[in-house]
Amino acid sequence: EIVMTQSPATLSVSPGERATLSCRASQSVRSNLAWYQQQPGQAPRLLIYGASTRATGIPARFSGSGSGTEFTLTISSLQSEDFAVYYCQQYNNWPPATFGQGTKVEIK
Amino acid sequence: QVQLVESGGGVVQPGRSLSLSCAASGFTFSTYGMDWVRQAPGKGLEWVAYIWYDGINKFYADSVKGRFTISRDNSKNTLYLQMNSLRAEDTAVYYCARDAGGGSHYYMDVWGKGTTVTVSS
Numbered sequence: 131e132i133v134m135t136q137s138p139a140t141l142s143v144s145p146g147e148r149a150t151l152s153c154r155a156s157q158s159v160r161s162n163l164a165w166y167q168q169q170p171g172q173a174p175r176l177l178i179y180g181a182s183t184r185a186t187g188i189p190a191r192f193s194g195s196g197s198g199t200e201f202t203l204t205i206s207s208l209q210s211e212d213f214a215v216y217y218c219q220q221y222n223n224w225p226p227a228t229f230g231q232g233t234k235v236e237i238k
Numbered sequence: 239q240v241q242l243v244e245s246g247g248g249v250v251q252p253g254r255s256l257s258l259s260c261a262a263s264g265f266t267f268s269t270y271g272m273d274w275v276r277q278a279p280g281k282g283l284e285w286v287a288y289i290w291y292d293g294i295n296k297f298y299a300d301s302v303k304g305r306f307t308i309s310r311d312n313s314k315n316t317l318y319l320q321m322n323s324l325r326a327e328d329t330a331v332y333y334c335a336r337d338a339g340g341g342s343h344y345y346m347d348v349w350g351k352g353t354t355v356t357v358s359s
Contacts, residue, residue, distance in 0.1 A: 164345035166283075173333055173349040174275075174283065185347060217283055221344050225297040227273075227285040 132156050132223050136216075136230035142238040149205040151233045153218035158198045162222035165194055165203045168215045168232075177216075178203065205235070213237055240264035240348050242334045247353030250324055260317040260334030260350055268292070268312040271337035273346055274319050276330035276355075286332070287319065291340035302328075324357045331355075 133156040143149045153163065161181040166174040176185040178194035181201060191206040205212055218230040246258040260272070274286040287308040288297045296308050307320040317334055331354050335346035 162344075166346075168283075173351050174346075175349065176345060176347045179338065179345045179347070219283075219285075219345065224343050225285075225288070226299045227288070227343055229283045229285065232282045 131226060132159060132220050132228050134218055134220055134228050134230035136218060136233045138233060139231070140234045140236060142236050143208050144238045145210060146207050147238075149208055149212075149235055151203040151205075151216055151235070153196075153201040153203070153230050155199045155201075155220055157223075159220040159222035161197045162220060163194075163196070163201050164219045164221065165192075166217045166219065167212075168217065169211075170214075174217065208235070240336075242336065242348060242350035244332065244334050244350045244353035247332065247355045249356045249358060251359050252325060252357055254324055255320070255322045256324060256355060258319040258321070258332055258334075258353060258355070260319075262315045262317065262334075262336070265336070265348075267310075267315040269340055271339050271341065271343065272308075272310060272317045273335045273337050273343070274308060274317075275333045275335055275346065275349075276328075277333070277352075278327070278330045281330075284330075288337060288343045289317070295341070297343070321355070324355075326357050329355060329357050 163181045165178040168174045182194045215232045289308045305323045309318045331352040333352045334350040336348035338344040
């Protein structure tokens with residue numbers, strides 16, 4: 131099973147600032163990585179797939195990069211609606227599909 | 239619009255069974271693989287099961303293998319999860335999700351709002 135590790139667990143950022151979230155895989159997942167956003171009490175929402183492709187309707191301030199074992203989600207200028215929990219998920223080696231434990235982006 | 243609506247959650251005693259449903263609309267259900275993903279209270283996301291577009295192949299997390307069964311009825315645009323021998327650790331919000339793959343698991347691009355399952359005596 132591929133283990134996904136996200137860091138940091140919590141990121142405190144001021145509105146308008148940049149946020150950089152990391153996700154590391156225990157072995158290569160090539161570019162088969164997705165990012166999801168989850169607001170409190172809501173279902174997850176797909177942000178990025180293929181490590182760097184934004185899903186339909188996702189603002190350009192969200193960008194993904196990386197391949198192999200190291201990945202990054204960057205939010206260029208945080209808006210109020212971006213404070214949420216973010217999960218990475220690999221779909222290269224499955225079953226099982228595996229998620230990271232999440233990074234909470236909170237208001238500083 | 240594309241929509242997934244789960245139902246069937248509730249409170250159930252350990253060892254008992256429960257069946258979840260997920261009604262799909264707004265897309266051609268029969269061409270997409272489908273997933274169940276759960277989230278225990280205050281915890282992260284855990285993939286539970288995946289079924290091919292045609293229902294022929296099914297895959298499970300080790301934590302539910304042998305106890306849960308995923309199925310679908312493409313004539314009714316509905317996904318199911320039969321959960322048997324429930325345990326306290328199965329307590330979670332269960333999400334139905336559309337998979338971008340039809341015959342192989344990819345990422346999940348559409349999610350339902352979830353249904354809550356509580357296993358407690």
